[in-house]
Amino acid sequence: MAVAAPPTNAPASIGAIAAGIQAVELEKILSFEAEENTLIGREILYDLRHFSHTLTRLRRFTGCRFDHRVLPISAVAAAATLGDLVAAAIALEEAGAAANAANPVGATVVSVEAGGFARKIRCTGCGQIRTGLWVCGRGFARLPACQSCAQPTAADGSDVAAELELGSGDGRADPGLGLYDIGIGSGDVVCVQRYGYPPRYLQVGNPGEEYLAGTVVIAGCGNIGSHLAGLVARNPRVGRVVLVDPDVYEPANLSGQAVRGCDVFRAKAEVQAEVCGRIRPDLEVRAIVGRIEDLPLGVLRGAVLVSCLDSRVARQAANEKAWRIGIPLIDAAVDAAGLLVRVCVYRPERGAACLECGWDDDDYALLETVMPCAKAASDEKSHGATTCPPNAPPLGCADLTGRSPVAGVRVSSAVAPRPAALGWTYRSDSAHGDGSYRDTGPNKGNGEKL
Ligand SMILES: [Zn+2]
Numbered sequence: 001m002a003v004a005a006p007p008t009n010a011p012a013s014i015g016a017i018a019a020g021i022q023a024v025e026l027e028k029i030l031s032f033e034a035e036e037n038t039l040i041g042r043e044i045l046y047d048l049r050h051f052s053h054t055l056t057r058l059r060r061f062t063g064c065r066f067d068h069r070v071l072p073i074s075a076v077a078a079a080a081t082l083g084d085l086v087a088a089a090i091a092l093e094e095a096g097a098a099a100n101a102a103n104p105v106g107a108t109v110v111s112v113e114a115g116g117f118a119r120k121i122r123c124t125g126c127g128q129i130r131t132g133l134w135v136c137g138r139g140f141a142r143l144p145a146c147q148s149c150a151q152p153t154a155a156d157g158s159d160v161a162a163e164l165e166l167g168s169g170d171g172r173a174d175p176g177l178g179l180y181d182i183g184i185g186s187g188d189v190v191c192v193q194r195y196g197y198p199p200r201y202l203q204v205g206n207p208g209e210e211y212l213a214g215t216v217v218i219a220g221c222g223n224i225g226s227h228l229a230g231l232v233a234r235n236p237r238v239g240r241v242v243l244v245d246p247d248v249y250e251p252a253n254l255s256g257q258a259v260r261g262c263d264v265f266r267a268k269a270e271v272q273a274e275v276c277g278r279i280r281p282d283l284e285v286r287a288i289v290g291r292i293e294d295l296p297l298g299v300l301r302g303a304v305l306v307s308c309l310d311s312r313v314a315r316q317a318a319n320e321k322a323w324r325i326g327i328p329l330i331d332a333a334v335d336a337a338g339l340l341v342r343v344c345v346y347r348p349e350r351g352a353a354c355l356e357c358g359w360d361d362d363d364y365a366l367l368e369t370v371m372p373c374a375k376a377a378s379d380e381k382s383h384g385a386t387t388c389p390p391n392a393p394p395l396g397c398a399d400l401t402g403r404s405p406v407a408g409v410r411v412s413s414a415v416a417p418r419p420a421a422l423g424w425t426y427r428s429d430s431a432h433g434d435g436s437y438r439d440t441g442p443n444k445g446n447g448e449k450l
């Protein structure tokens with residue numbers, strides 16, 4: 001892999017170009033442009049220094065570590081308990097006339113996409129242990145705070161189960177357990193498996209939570225995303241915009257991102273939601289102060305996902321979620337030192353390439369090494385390259401010859417674990433500029449500096 005310059009904040013001009021290309025490809029997708037005229041399944045790499053570009057077809061890599069699974073998901077409007085979900089799964093079976101009459105009564109197990117179940121949690125502050133049942137794991141920062149010291153808790157040791165068997169006694173879960181009581185929320189996708197039947201994927205929540213075509217989710221409101229928000233809002237085909245970013249703007253962002261001095265120390269997603277609302281007062285805008293990793297799948301249904309992320313972990317999560325839901329992913333990255341802009345469009349379907357198809361061992365190694373760096377950044381309550389240990393490999397490796405796509409250029413604290421950030425519950429409807437949508441609920445998102 002080629003050696004790239006150390007991570008650095010990309011200039012605004014490069015982010016704006018990446019955002020412009022993404023906006024053009026988004027318009028093509030929303031207007032059903034003939035596929036050969038789009039970037040679907042292809043990558044474009046602009047070399048702005050040498051006035052050249054390379055268009056590459058993305059091929060499905062048979063050794064890809066990602067499973068390329070698209071889930072058949074059904075929405076369930078009124079489910080309050082685990083038992084309700086099982087009833088919904090049974091109803092679907094009968095509706096599909098696929099019931100196996102000879103099926104003996106067997107175990108019913110439930111699992112939550114990208115999560116697990118903890119029976120024991122430990123306070124990260126005072127160490128107090130509490131037993132019960134909670135959803136936890138990657139994508140689920142939902143464990144309750146400590147009852148004694150209010151510090152975040154974590155699942156204790158290896159006592160996390162991937163699935164939950166329903167029933168009574170002996171480690172089984174009571175079907176009468178409330179979904180919200182154990183941390184399953186609106187938009188979550190729960191898999192119900194009954195013995196002898198295919199798994200059923202059920203999306204919990206109100207029908208109104210399910211997005212329709214015309215929804216665009218922008219993940220990352222930094223160097224690229226801050227320029228993209230306004231472009232997306234101006235597109236009349238777009239009916240709803242969801243902005244996702246865990247961070248706040250900092251003074252150093254003024255040179256590289258589409259923000260004003262008065263936006264500094266405000267949550268990025270909220271600032272860009274305001275921008276969208278000013279451009280199109282009729283647009284439905286939702287700001288989520290949180291990580292794409294934590295976004296329930298239901299929020300993405302029917303949408304186009306546009307990723308403007310600068311961490312490998314976050315981009316891997318965006319790829320996975322787009323596939324699970326089966327929605328297009330428009331991914332962009334820039335390399336400031338090389339004056340490179342790359343945009344790829346992935347559309348989950350049989351035989352199609354995913355983002356990870358382009359990753360090799362080096363890419364996965366980088367994925368693992370970002371954590372300490374990101375932790376350092378988080379500890380110092382700062383972002384960017386200056387807090388990275390000197391031996392940390394840069395994320396923005398531009399390799400024009402290998403399979404590795406250009407990655408984000410900056411190690412982001414977005415990969416650092418964040419306590420109980422339920423920013424996605426936050427909603428901003430049409431109320432722009434009145435401040436009412438800054439309230440992100442009890443957790444206040446991640447905006448420590450707000
Ligand atoms: Zn405690």
Ligand SMILES: [Zn+2]
Pocket residue numbers: 061064065066068353354355356357358
């Ligand atoms: Zn793949």
